[in-house]
Each structure stands twice: as structure tokens, then as C-alpha cells.
Amino acid sequence: MSKHLARRDFLQVAGAVVAAGTMSIRAEAVSPNGKLRTAHIGVGGMGGADLRSISSHPMVEVAALCDVDSNRLEEAAKAHAQAKKFRDFREMLAAMGDSIDAVVVSTPDHTHAPAAMSALSANKPVYCQKPLTHEVFEARQLRLTAEKRGLVTQMGIQVHSAAPYRRTVAMIQGGAIGKVSQVHAWSNKNWGYDGGEFTNTAAAPDNLDFNLWLGTAAERPFVPGVYHPGQWRKLIPFGTGTLGDMGVHIFDTPYDALALTAPNWAMTTCREPTGVGHPTKNKVEYEFPGTKYTTDTMRWTWYDGGFAPPKDLKLPAELGIEQLDLPGQGALFIGEKGALLLPHVGEPRLLPENRFTDYKAPEIIAANHYHQWVDACMGKGETSASFAYAGPLTEALLLGVVANRFPETKLEWDAESLRITNVEAANQLLKRDYRKGFEVAGLS
Numbered sequence: 293m294s295k296h297l298a299r300r301d302f303l304q305v306a307g308a309v310v311a312a313g314t315m316s317i318r319a320e321a322v323s324p325n326g327k328l329r330t331a332h333i334g335v336g337g338m339g340g341a342d343l344r345s346i347s348s349h350p351m352v353e354v355a356a357l358c359d360v361d362s363n364r365l366e367e368a369a370k371a372h373a374q375a376k377k378f379r380d381f382r383e384m385l386a387a388m389g390d391s392i393d394a395v396v397v398s399t400p401d402h403t404h405a406p407a408a409m410s411a412l413s414a415n416k417p418v419y420c421q422k423p424l425t426h427e428v429f430e431a432r433q434l435r436l437t438a439e440k441r442g443l444v445t446q447m448g449i450q451v452h453s454a455a456p457y458r459r460t461v462a463m464i465q466g467g468a469i470g471k472v473s474q475v476h477a478w479s480n481k482n483w484g485y486d487g488g489e490f491t492n493t494a495a496a497p498d499n500l501d502f503n504l505w506l507g508t509a510a511e512r513p514f515v516p517g518v519y520h521p522g523q524w525r526k527l528i529p530f531g532t533g534t535l536g537d538m539g540v541h542i543f544d545t546p547y548d549a550l551a552l553t554a555p556n557w558a559m560t561t562c563r564e565p566t567g568v569g570h571p572t573k574n575k576v577e578y579e580f581p582g583t584k585y586t587t588d589t590m591r592w593t594w595y596d597g598g599f600a601p602p603k604d605l606k607l608p609a610e611l612g613i614e615q616l617d618l619p620g621q622g623a624l625f626i627g628e629k630g631a632l633l634l635p636h637v638g639e640p641r642l643l644p645e646n647r648f649t650d651y652k653a654p655e656i657i658a659a660n661h662y663h664q665w666v667d668a669c670m671g672k673g674e675t676s677a678s679f680a681y682a683g684p685l686t687e688a689l690l691l692g693v694v695a696n697r698f699p700e701t702k703l704e705w706d707a708e709s710l711r712i713t714n715v716e717a718a719n720q721l722l723k724r725d726y727r728k729g730f731e732v733a734g735l736s
């Protein structure tokens with residue numbers, strides 16, 4: 293039986309049992325040697341790690357590399373001499389056409405949606421770094437487009453597939469601590485900036501195409517050490533602060549374990565907005581509608597930067613826990629029968645320990661998050677963090693990022709109509725205008 297025939301058989305069988313949104317790519321799209329030909333957008337920093345992890349799958353052939361920084365592009369190309377090199381992902385997608393099968397997006401946050409939507413629109417499955425997008429509207433549009441086209445997708449939250457996180461989901465859903473009423477989650481990282489506009493502008497280095505780096509964002513002069521690499525996270529037009537950066541990892545497990553949907557509201561405690569950077573410390577409270585794993589409603593509170601780990605955490609008296617040493621990053625679930633502490637990254641602990649001496653945690657086998665996506669693209673299995681999952685998770689997180697522009701104001705959320713119902717001005721922050729010349733169909 294030919295490989296294509298086998299794949300088609302799979303599609304027919306899978307079609308009966310698997311939701312359309314998780315289907316594999318078209319069988320005929322794979323290269324003549326049966327390999328998945330990947331194109332990588334952003335190959336330095338995390339993009340380099342993504343490239344190594346995805347290309348470690350024996351069925352992957354790296355066909356194209358794209359980066360706006362020629363130093364980073366050349367460095368990545370050393371291990372992939374056969375790959376075509378590009379600076380502009382739009383040119384890459386147009387030039388490579390049917391000679392690539394799938395696309396990996398590992399750029400700064402503001403370029404996730406433009407790059408991922410361009411790839412989806414070309415019918416390519418996508419692996420996209422977290423948080424899925426920079427704006428709420430973009431997350432909705434990516435999810436809908438991937439679903440409509442039936443393309444395999446995965447968000448780059450690799451710990452989602454790690455054993456401690458999967459074990460926690462099994463423990464919570466198995467009722468280890470009963471129905472959960474509250475989750476506290478925190479990161480002591482600080483991806484914020486409380487200062488004003490930057491004045492020390494300079495020419496961008498020759499290796500960087502800063503115009504392409506800005507992409508959809510408004511034009512501005514280059515400032516050394518402020519945008520590229522990595523530091524963009526702190527700034528409103530490019531990053532999503534610590535909540536978007538670390539919250540997406542740390543809230544992923546509670547979101548998954550408790551089968552949460554869209555929040556009812558979000559409210560942030562932080563400094564007044566400056567219009568430049570995300571606050572260096574945030575406390576964000578959310579209320580979610582109840583699910584079968586929670587009480588009638590579920591409270592999630594996030595603490596970051598100088599507010600983390602939380603110092604004023606009041607644990608319910610019935611837990612009998614006087615003092616709890618909290619790791620620098622993690623999540624604490626509070627349920628009817630006890631609590632579960634999940635350090636980031638580490639094994640879950642049930643509390644108070646003397647209540648759980650006979651408890652046997654489920655055995656869990658970790659998955660390879662990257663290979664899972666490659667396999668799903670090749671028609672084998674499904675991804676665990678497809679855009680159907682990652683889209684709503686990202687929307688919820690980004691609502692908190694919007695809320696930090698309206699401190700101490702509860703933003704009431706109507707997810708279905710994608711509207712904040714009580715603060716009209718906040719709706720302006722759900723979607724941004726793309727720069728002229730960088731518009732993307734479905735997003736602009």
C-alpha cells in the first residue's frame with residue numbers, strides 16, 4: 293500500500309471520530325520522500341530551540357528559514373545548509389508555495405498572528421509560540437481560520453505535554469481535592485517597564501531589518517537594547533508583559549484541568565498606565581463560570597513581578613495550613629478536600645500532606661510536544677494544544693493584559709460577541725490597526 297493511500301485511509305477513518313479542527317494536512321502535500329517540509333519564521337532565541345526540537349523528528353526536512361536578523365539566520369542555517377533563507381516571511385511563503393508543508397512561528401508576540409494567519413491562509417499547518425497572539429481579536433481569528441480550514445495547529449507551551457502537568461490534570465479531574473473554588477498563580481519574573489518614552493535612538497545594526505521586525509506595528513526609530521532581542525516583551529506594542537509571557541505556561545494547567553472557558557470578568561491592581569510598557573507588578577483577578585470540576589464560579593488570581601510569590605495569601609482555615617513556602621513561580625489550587633501546589637516546573641504536591649498519605653498519584657507518560665505536532669501533520673494522532681484550546685486560553689489571558697490599562701476596574705466580558713460590556717474604551721484595545729503595507733487578510 294502506498295504511503296498516500298495509507299494516509300487517505302487514515303483521513304477517512306479519523307474523519308469519523310476526530311473533530312474537523314484537528315485533521316491532518318492533505319496527503320499529497322508531503323514531499324516526494326515522504327518527509328514533512330518545514331519553514332521556520334524567527335530562528336534565534338526560542339526559535340532556535342523550536343528548530344532543533346522539530347527537526348529532531350526523523351520525518352522532518354527543514355526546507356526554509358526566515359529571520360529579520362541576518363546573524364541569527366546564518367547561525368541557524370549552519371545546521372540546515374539545504375534550507376532556503378529569507379528575511380521577509382511573506383516572500384518566503386510566496387516563493388516556497390507547495391514546496392513547504394508546515395510552518396513554525398517563533399517571532400516576538402506582535403508578529404505571531406500576522407505570520408500564523410499568512411501560513412494558515414496558504415493552507416499550512418502551524419506550530420506557533422505562546423501566547424498565541426498579541427491581541428484578543430487575533431486569537432479569535434486564528435482559531436476560527438484553523439478550524440474552518442481543518443489544519444493541524446499547536447501552541448508552543450511545551451510543558452503542557454510534560455508529565456507533572458499531565459499528572460496534575462489527571463489528579464484534579466480525578467477529584468483528588470474535590471471541586472476547586474480558587475486558583476492562585478504567580479511568576480516573580482518581571483517583564484514590565486514603568487518608565488517613559490525612549491530618547492536614545494540610533495541607527496539599527498546592519499544585521500537587523502528593523503522595518504520588518506516592526507512589521508504590523510507603527511514605525512518608530514530603533515533604540516539599542518530596548519526592542520531586539522527579547523526586551524520587546526516589556527513594551528505594549530510588541531509584548532504582553534509577564535502575564536502573557538509566563539501566565540500562559542502557569543495558567544495552562546489550571547485552565548486545562550478545570551475545563552475553563554471564557555472569564556466573566558477580569559480586574560487588575562497595578563500602577564496607572566504610561567502608554568509605553570507593561571506594569572512591573574500586577575495582580576489580576578478573574579472570575580470564571582463554574583464547570584464540573586469547580587464550584588459554581590471559580591476565582592483565579594495572578595501575581596507577577598514584585599507581587600510574586602503572593603505574600604498576603606489567605607488560605608481557608610479548614611486546610612489547617614499556617615504557613616506555606618511558595619516557589620518563585622507556580623500555581624495553587626484550592627479545593628473542597630485540600631489544596632494542590634504545582635511549582636513551575638515541578639511535581640504537584642497535595643496539601644496538607646497528612647491528609648493524603650495514602651493517595652497514589654496516577655502514572656503518566658510525557659509526550660513530546662513538538663513531535664506530537666509533526667506526527668499530527670503526518671496524519672498520526674492529535675495535538676494537545678491546538679488553536680481550539682490555545683485560542684480561548686490566550687483570549688482569557690489577554691483580557692487581563694487589557695485590564696492593566698484600567699487599574700481597579702472590573703472588565704465584564706462577553707466572549708461570544710468579543711466585547712467588554714461595561715467599559716467602552718477597553719474595547720479599542722482588543723484589536724489594533726496594522727501598519728500600511730503590512731495588512732493581513734482576516735486580521736486587518
Ligand SMILES: NC(=O)c1ccc[n+]([C@@H]2O[C@H](COP(=O)([O-])OP(=O)(O)OC[C@H]3O[C@@H](n4cnc5c(N)ncnc54)[C@H](O)[C@@H]3O)[C@@H](O)[C@H]2O)c1
Nearest residue numbers: 334336337338359360361364398399401421422448521522
Ligand atoms: N515556550 C517557551 O518556553 C518559550 C520560551 C521563550 C520564548 N518563547 C516565545 O518565543 C517567542 C520568541 O521569543 P524570544 O525570547 O526567542 O525572542 P527573541 O527576540 O530573542 O527572538 C525572536 C527571533 O525572531 C526573529 N524575528 C523577529 N521578528 C521577525 C520577523 N518579522 N520575521 C522573522 N523573524 C523575526 C528575531 O530576529 C529573533 O531571531 C515569543 O513569542 C516568546 O513568548 C517561548
